[in-house]
Amino acid sequence: MKLGKVLLLTAAVLGAAGSLSVTDVQAKTGYQRTKNLAVKPKAFYSTSKHGATYQANGSLTNFKFKKNHALTHYRDSTWVATSKTYIKMHGKHRLYYYVHNSDGKAKGWVWSGYLKAGKHNQMRHEESKQVGNYVMAKPGKLYQFGGGYRTKGFNPFNIRFKHGIKLSDKVTYKRTQLWTVYKHGKASKYYYVTSSDNQVKGWVWHGFLKPGEVKEAAKKPAPAVTKPSGGTSNNQSNIGGVVVNSKPTTPDQKPNLENWTTDDGKRERVVVDYFELTNYLNKGGSYNNAVSVVMESKFVNGKYIKQRQTLTNITSELVGNDAYSMHRQIFATIDGKKTPVNGYLKDPILLNGDAIYNDSDDDYFVSVREPERFKHYDIDQQDAYITEVPVWYQYSVQDNDYSVWRFNLKTNQWDKTQSHVADVVIH
Incomplete structure (x- = not known):
């Protein structure tokens, strides 16, 4: 009986299909889907670390998935849906959207279950010509928008x-x-502001500020200006018929000391913001805890050859021939010798056990110690420890490699997910 059914099925296929062979039937292992239906463009974002977008591959009755983009690489993007289709999988019809991301570099079909309605990392200009003065209402941070306003190739999306x-x-x-x-998906008002001391400018959430002004100390007297008497000293220049001081008359004002700048070995280990560290050094601050740094030393065949150095006694000094060409140079003691640090501190690691927090495109921590198992370290992402998983890279000085820790949202603790990753990319 079973053999008869097989013979009948084979005959039917060969007779009805003509040029279609048994091999073609056996190769039909895809899914069925409906025709593409255009939809009004709709914005989505995704927090998925496992989903992907797919290229259309096959016919309506034999649709096959061909992965082209991992969603985890686009969690900072907005996806725009322009078409939809239903794909029958395991007896159920699942809705898929055809999407492209905000910069148009990625596109494909994606399951609707991986998407959440709303815009993400986008901004819209509000018609407001009002210029006002504000003061800090509560602690917060001011940001630059990479890829955004006042940057080359500004893209508000x-x-x-x-x-x-x-x-x-x-x-x-x-x-x-x-x-x-x-x-x-949430809309918030942000101000573009400039500080009265002209030290910082950028974007800040409106709730961190309130209208007002800070009564600032009396300004220092202007540099002495005298009429020329036939010549100028080494510290003066003849500009427009008057002599002005051309070199600083007072030393740099040192920045305020942070709790991480000194270490007696007994204090609690802390998290140091990467940009606070670099800003502190650029304002003339010094740091005497050893820092292991990846230096981009050579550019060979289109790639950087990286060299790791351990720096101590890091300082920042003004260098240059005169006041108009001076710039800050970071120096460090390397093998007992004071040496200029070329470029900038890249991926620093504090060897005293403090952690570095870097809030660049992907927020992460770097430390020679493992994270405290249940601790929520301060992080800028609003959804951190809720839907966003913070990452902690533990550096081994002896092995010159990393272990990777990720925060488990279910057990509410840090889990080690990788060990001895020599070439881990942490930014």
């Missing part, structure tokens, strides 16, 4: 929060722009 700097209650912030910023 593809911004990144970068270089977070703590607000100060000692300066006035002048607001000149008002924009709406979308993060994970």
Whole structure:
């Protein structure tokens, strides 16, 4: 009986299909789907670390998946859906959207279950010509928007929060722009501000500021200006018929000491913001705890050859021939010799056990110690420890490699997910 059914099925296939062979039937292992249906463009974002987009591959009755983009690489993007289809899988019809991301570089079909409605990392200009003065209402940070306003190739549909700097209650912030910023589907007002001391400018959430002004100390007298008497000293220049001081008359004002700048070996280990460390050094601060740094030393055949160095006694000094060409240079003691650090500190690791927090495109921690198992370390992402999984890279000085820790949202603790990863990319 079974053999008869097989023979009948084979005959039917050969007779009805003509040129279609048995091999073709056996190769039909895809899924069925409906025709593409255009939809009004709709914005989505994804927090998935496992999903993907797929290229259309096959016919309506034999659709096969061909992965082209992992969603985990686009969690900072907005996806725009323009078409939809239903794919029959395991007896159920699942909705798929055809999407492209905000910069148009990635596109494909994606299961609707991986998407959440709303814009993410986008901004919209608000018509407001009001210019006002503000002061800090509560602690917060001011950011630059990578890929966004005031950057080369400005794209309001593809911004990144970068270089977070703590607000100060000692300066006035002048607001000149008002924009709406979308993060994970939520709209918030952000101000573009400049501090009264001209040290920082960037974007800040409006709730961190309130109208007002800080009464600042009396300004220092201007440099002495005298009429020329036939010549100038080494520290003066003849500009426009008057002599002005051309070199600083007072030393640099050192930045305030942070709790991480000194270490007696007994204090609690702390998290140091990467940009606070670099800003502290650039303002003339010094740091005497050893830092292991990956230096981009050579560019060979289109690639950087990286060299790791351990730096101690890091300082920042003004160098240059005169006041108009001076710039800050970071120096460090390497093998007992004071040496200029070429470029900038890249992927620093504090060897005293403090952790570095870097809030660049992908937020992460770096330390020679493992994270405290249940601790929520301060992080800028609003959804951290809720839907976003923080990452902690533990550096081994002896092996010159990393172990990777990720925060488990179910058990609410840090889990080691990888060990001895020599070439881990942490940014």
